[in-house]
Amino acid sequence: MSTNSLDPGTLLSVTLVKSGRTKISYPASAVSDDGTRLTVHAAWAGDGVRDFGFVRFEPGDVFTEHYWRDRWYAVKEVRAADASLKGWYCDIARPAVVRDGEVVSEDLDLDLWVSADGATVLRLDEDEFLASGLTARDPDAASRAEEALDELELLARLGKFTALLD
Incomplete structure (x- = not known):
């Protein structure tokens, strides 16, 4: 276990960064932290309802968010009020940085949605990823992002997705 682990109940800020800019920052509470994976609880921090067509995020929703310091994704379990x-919304992102009461996750545009029953697995935003220029700018990061998306999708399709969160 890392000496940089957070104690359960520790209040912190989650900051999601995209293209070098802060996309959103919101309060969360640490649930567990083994030095590699940090799990936090947070309320839906968006403005009003966000309807993706396959799921609606809305006031009252609670997110249990899993951030890894050594993996290229974050997984967010979404529960209604x-x-x-x-289901689970997965952000493909650089490994999380946890310091000074904050977890920073850099979004790399690719996402995966897994429905609560596991029957729906959707790859999202691949067009945004291609348009981002990451492949030319940082080919190693682009490759790791694509591998992370493939890994999560495979786990979901094999029915082994939730084991990742145990």
């Missing part, structure tokens, strides 16, 4: 599971 009544605690029913909506």
